[in-house]
Ligand code: SF4
């Protein structure tokens with residue numbers, strides 16, 4: 548399952564930099580988690596890093612995104628592939644002569 552942030556969030560900012568998938572962002576009022584990017588930290592850590600650091604324990608599982616470990620692993624692999632592709636595109640662009 549992806550995780551979600553409830554309205555108990557106090558916008559303390561500590562979870563955002565801890566996320567290895569860049570799934571956490573500041574929404575309109577509080578921090579939010581993009582369920583397409585949250586793997587519950589599968590592929591990176593044994594425990595969800597945001598849950599570890601949140602001082603008010605406001606990051607439960609998102610009931611709208613029920614996923615087993617295999618699905619989370621597939622999501623991790625997809626994100627890795629996308630990141631590699633983006634890097635390759637960047638490297639290619641950087642290698643091109645200006646203009
Ligand atoms: S569980 Fe992990 S991947 Fe999901 S939002 Fe928290 S830190 Fe990011």
Ligand code: SF4
Nearest residue numbers: 556557559560562601
């Ligand atoms: S760590 Fe918890 S309280 Fe702090 S911004 Fe993240 S979700 Fe909100």
